Amino acid sequence: MQIKVAPELYDVIIVGSGAGGGMAAKQLADAGLNVAIVEAGPFFDPADPKTMTQLKWPYESPNRGAGTTRPFGGWDMAYGGWEIEGEPYTHEPGTKFDWFRSHMLGGRTNHWGRISLRFGPKDFKGKTRDGHGEDWPIGYEDVKPYYDKVDKLIGVFGTNEGLENDPDGFFLPPPKPRLHELFYIDGAKKTGVPVIPGRLSMLTKRINNERGVCFYCGQCSRSCSVYADFSSGSCLIFPAQKSGGRIKIFVNSVVREVTTDDEGKATGVSYISKDDRKEYKLKGKVVVLAASACSSARILLNSKSKHHPNGLGNSSDHVGKYLHDSTGASRSAFIPGLMNRKVTYNEDGTGGMHVYSPWWGDNDKLDFPRGYHIEIGGGMRQPNYGFGFNTNEFNKFFGLNVGGYGDVLRDDVKKYYGSVIQMAGRGEGIARKENYCEIDPTTVDKFGIPVLKFKYKWSDLEIKQAKHMQDTFEEIIHNMGGEPLGDKPTADMDYGLLAPGRIIHEVGTTRMGNDPKTSVTNKFNQLHDVDNVFIVDAGPFTSQADKNCTWTILALSWRASDYIIEQLKQQNI
Structure with missing residues (x-):
């Protein structure tokens, strides 16, 4: 040829x-x-x-x-x-x-x-x-x-925090925490988990004439038509x-x-x-x-x-x-305090988290090396098909009769939408x-x-890290007055540790x-x-x-x- x-x-x-x-x-x-x-x-x-x-x-x-x-x-x-x-x-x-x-x-x-x-x-x-x-x-x-x-x-x-292993940088003003993130901040701090503003490459302030500023459409995963991210x-x-x-x-x-x-x-x-x-x-x-x-x-x-x-x-x-890939495990929870919300302002925010938890642990006292950070999801973004309001889960775990058709469905969506928080751990696996x-x-x-x-x-070290993630998630959920959705992943499930490659890192x-x-x-x-x-x-x-x-x-x-x-x-x- x-x-x-x-x-x-x-x-x-x-x-x-x-x-x-x-x-x-x-x-x-x-x-x-x-x-x-x-x-x-x-x-x-x-x-x-x-x-x-x-x-x-x-x-x-x-x-x-x-x-x-x-x-x-x-x-x-x-x-x-x-x-x-x-x-x-x-x-x-x-x-x-x-x-x-x-x-x-x-x-x-x-x-x-x-x-x-x-x-x-x-x-x-x-x-x-x-x-x-x-x-x-x-x-x-x-x-x-x-x-x-x-x-x-x-x-x-982001913000400069003076953390030893999470270095400060040159940051634009961070957006304010949304309501579900305020709940997370309260629950995490009771557990001793730090929470700081997220560090995301989205423009909250103009830096040149070629790129626009984020206007909180929340659709960053589609790539930005004004080049703000x-x-x-x-x-x-x-x-x-x-x-x-x-x-x-x-x-x-x-x-x-x-x-x-x-x-x-x-x-x-x-x-x-x-x-x-x-x-x-x-x-x-x-x-x-x-x-x-x-x-x-x-x-x-x-x-x-x-x-x-x-x-x-x-x-x-x-x-x-x-x-090697990042480790990843997650948990979702229903937070009753976020029910029946009156939407009086646009809280869509950026297409990502406004706050997160950097690693805080002392590995000398733990059974695994390195660490992970926690990413937070939730809120009242525009729903699409399969938008996270799983009526089967609500009915199974809380004995509720949620969902249906017409006015009943619309009423339940208004009642429960925005009341679920997700937490995801993203950690370091050891290179082998x-x-x-x-x-x-x-x-x-x-x-x-x-x-x-x-x-x-995965080795036992990554699996032990995932167990630590799940234990932390459960404690934070309890502190928020929430109820976990689904059963807690167990040892035979590697504590919910996702397959290598799934975090795409x-x-x-x-x-x-x-x-x-x-x-x-x-x-x-x-x-x-x-x-x-x-x-x-x-x-x-x-x-x-x-x-x-x-x-x-x-x-x-x-x-x-x-x-x-x-x-x-x-x-x-």
């Missing part, structure tokens, strides 16, 4: 357009470099009337917004999901790992929760702290200048293009491999076009992988050659190893070599590209380190084996934290981009 090779030589080819890819594109293009972005999905602009789904009524969404057309329902802007037709992945026996992929310009940043937390000083030195995992080759002091820059460029609301396309790629950045975007293009020359150095990428199913090649001086931790590992493992028989950057046999992804030698996708096989299992597959024998990238996200290939998604994370990973992806991508610019100027790569 003849492969068409584009004649242009790009300074940098970036694979993926999410948080890491978008940040790299902006910094490199702003520096005057000629950049190509290769994205597996279609073009997407939330402000385009043709694709805009924000500010629509539930009856304008397929199935009234029920979760059958997209993985998170019609109220969510995600092209992809845990299962994509024709693009499978496989498992080792006994493994449960769900791999979420978002194929669209901007990737997962179009529909994430915008929870924008910095890692703290302790998070970079896990082994020193408790003996588990490995320390990062960098510390908080190396990343702090870039966290500061990300805060100022993108915008994040952070998405990679609207906040990084589009501004770089408008300011003269030389960026060419190749959409619907699935990268097969990184191509190399006779010396083993990267020369570009090979991709399959979804439009005609033909293979094409792009040439570049530098290749930046930002396809997501597992996708970038897959590309490297499929990039075999004479110099790289085990896959590109894989002389250590560590590509794909140390895969035995949790990994690799190429399945027997299976290819519809483009003929070998797929990933996963092997993953997978990291660590191309982890950074100083020793090329036990890591894939160096402290600047550069492959040890090939100096003109960089990874700027969450793959290089040496460990996860009890925080969401996006803000650290952005900071490390900016840091790596500065290093690329410097190395190109010095003609070192």
Whole structure:
């Protein structure tokens, strides 16, 4: 088969357009470099009337917004999901790992929760702290200048609290707590759990002329038509293009491999076009992988050659190893004090939590390392089909006769809607070599590209952490005067711990380190084996934290981009 090779030589080819890819594109293009972005999905602009789904009524969404057309329902802007037709992945026996992929310009940043937390000083030195995992080759002091820059460029609301491992930043004014959050604050404080304003990348104050300010429509999961929340396309790629950045975007293009020359150095990428199913090649001086931790590992493992028989950057046999996701468990409760509410003002707020609980525990007194934070849900947002008012649960657990049709249903909705609170723990799992992804030698996708096989299992440490979550939730519910919905998850249910991959925070597959024998990238996200290939998604994370990973992806991508610019100027790569 003849492969068409584009004649242009790009300074940098970036694979993926999410948080890491978008940040790299902006910094490199702003520096005057000629950049190509290769994205597996279609073009997407939330402000385009043709694709805009924000500010629509539930009856304008397929199935009234029920979760059958997209993985998170019609109220969510995600092209992809845990299962994509024709693009499978496989498992080792006994493994449960769900791999979420978002194929669209901007990737997962179009529909994430915008929870924008910095890692703290302790998070970079896990082994020193408790003996588990490995320390990062960098510390908080190396990343702090870039966290500061990300805060100022993108915008994040919050407050400076002086917490040791939840670092302060440059914050916009936070929105006030809503009624259900005031109940949570009261219940959590009685348990000794701290509550502070949320830290979300949504603009509560104008920061430039290109982006609007949040007007509390509560539909951030659809991506914002006025660019008030952070998405990679609207906040990084589009501004770089408008300011003269030389960026060419190749959409619907699935990268097969990184191509190399006779010396083993990267020369570009090979991709399959979804439009005609033909293979094409792009040439570049530098290749930046930002396809997501597992996708970038897959590309490297499929990039075999004479110099790289085990896959590109894989002389250590560590590509794909140390895969780990955030832990996650949750609980819902009925709060009688929130019944029969008179709605006298608009309390929709942002499309996310206005307050949250950072980790507070003393691990010396606990039976697990690290920790978790608590996210809060609830309130009176506009309902859609299946909006959380489960009449069967109310009737089962409280002996109520709720629901029905017509006026009876309308009366009950007014009586009970907004009276349910959800709490979700999001914590740190320990990175282990035995949790990994690799190429399945027997299976290819519809483009003929070998797929990933996963092997993953939670340890007792993560399960004990989930038990602590459930015990904490129960105590807070009691303090709120509430009643849990459903039975408390038990040991045989791993205390409600979700399957790995379900929190969509997978990291660590191309982890950074100083020793090329036990890591894939160096402290600047550069492959040890090939100096003109960089990874700027969450793959290089040496460990996860009890925080969401996006803000650290952005900071490390900016840091790596500065290093690329410097190395190109010095003609070192």
